[in-house]
Amino acid sequence: MKRVAVLTSGGDAPGMNAAIRAVVRTGLERGFEVYGVRHGYRGLMAGDFVLLSARDVGGIMQRGGTFLGSARSEEFRTEAGRAQAVRQMAERGIEALVVIGGNGSQAGSHSLWKAGFPVVGIASTIDNDLYGSDVTLGVDTALNIALEAIDRLKVTASSHQRAFVLEVMGRQCGYLALMTGIAGGAEAITLPEVESDPEQVAEEIRDAYKKGKPHAIVVAAEGARWNAQALVDYFKGQRERLGFELRATVLGHVQRGGSPTFADRMLGTRFGAEAVERLARGEFGVLVGIRRGELVTTPLDEVVARTKPLDPELLRLAPILAR
Numbered sequence: 095m096k097r098v099a100v101l102t103s104g105g106d107a108p109g110m111n112a113a114i115r116a117v118v119r120t121g122l123e124r125g126f127e128v129y130g131v132r133h134g135y136r137g138l139m140a141g142d143f144v145l146l147s148a149r150d151v152g153g154i155m156q157r158g159g160t161f162l163g164s165a166r167s168e169e170f171r172t173e174a175g176r177a178q179a180v181r182q183m184a185e186r187g188i189e190a191l192v193v194i195g196g197n198g199s200q201a202g203s204h205s206l207w208k209a210g211f212p213v214v215g216i217a218s219t220i221d222n223d224l225y226g227s228d229v230t231l232g233v234d235t236a237l238n239i240a241l242e243a244i245d246r247l248k249v250t251a252s253s254h255q256r257a258f259v260l261e262v263m264g265r266q267c268g269y270l271a272l273m274t275g276i277a278g279g280a281e282a283i284t285l286p287e288v289e290s291d292p293e294q295v296a297e298e299i300r301d302a303y304k305k306g307k308p309h310a311i312v313v314a315a316e317g318a319r320w321n322a323q324a325l326v327d328y329f330k331g332q333r334e335r336l337g338f339e340l341r342a343t344v345l346g347h348v349q350r351g352g353s354p355t356f357a358d359r360m361l362g363t364r365f366g367a368e369a370v371e372r373l374a375r376g377e378f379g380v381l382v383g384i385r386r387g388e389l390v391t392t393p394l395d396e397v398v399a400r401t402k403p404l405d406p407e408l409l410r411l412a413p414i415l416a417r
């Protein structure tokens with residue numbers, strides 16, 4: 095094999111640049127020509143390719159986001175869109191594709207693979223909701239940003255004797271909220287996966303007040319029934335009852351934009367190098383991830399068919415640690 099391409103797709107994740115850099119440099123070492131595809135599947139269909147040298151990927155590792163650009167493409171979900179993408183690659187003699195992205199992106203790589211095109215996926219999403227990797231690219235940075243937000247909120251909350259709801263991203267997965275809540279010492283956590291009762295949240299806040307804590311923190315997942323807005327609406331005018339005035343901060347895309355941590359730079363680098371290794375061995379239709387510290391691949395058939403549940407032990411511990 096001589097020509098391969100790499101793209102980033104879906105929500106950007108800190109560490110994607112490290113993965114691209116590793117794909118390019120280890121690919122060159124193998125004697126491949128490596129093309130970058132701009133703006134994910136949209137660029138793939140439009141033929142937006144750029145030949146990458148080792149120097150082209152210099153100085154990008156410390157940058158968040160993806161220097162190739164990313165996109166969410168509805169058109170790629172259609173058979174015609176995918177056929178167009180394959181045509182664009184065939185015209186350039188590109189024989190394999192590395193797809194760096196999360197669930198939607200790997201559903202895309204899976205359909206390319208089913209259509210007969212050689213692909214290797216790299217597990218990348220801040221949500222950590224992708225089957226096939228204990229941890230996905232970008233999660234560590236996103237968690238550190240959320241923790242920094244909690245630490246800062248605690249400072250101002252203490253000054254004013256307030257309670258804060260911090261809403262974190264994660265789509266329908268509560269991983270970011272659960273981890274942020276545990277490591278950030280939150281009094282309560284609301285998640286999409288677990289039914290929670292706002293009366294229970296009220297009790298936790300009130301309890302913190304009664305114990306003499308200077309603040310209370312609730313971490314809410316954006317996909318939870320009781321997200322920040324729902325909790326603020328529910329507790330409107332109930333300051334006396336809670337003990338604290340309740341305010342909300344929605345972290346949103348701030349969580350995606352950080353400079354990647356050491357962990358994400360290393361993970362991206364290892365994932366990128368491993369993806370090239372698998373390509374070189376002719377192993378296609380798989381996702382590169384990490385399990386128990388070891389790089390592994392999982393068939394894309396399995397990746398798209400399965401979901402990754404939250405760790406029940408951490409779910410059990412969270413309320414105990416909040417006391």
Ligand code: F6P
Pocket residue numbers: 105166196219220221263264265316350
């Ligand atoms: O999948 C990553 C993610 O950041 C989710 O946590 C969030 O729900 C979604 O993407 C937001 O998507 P967009 O950037 O397209 O608004």
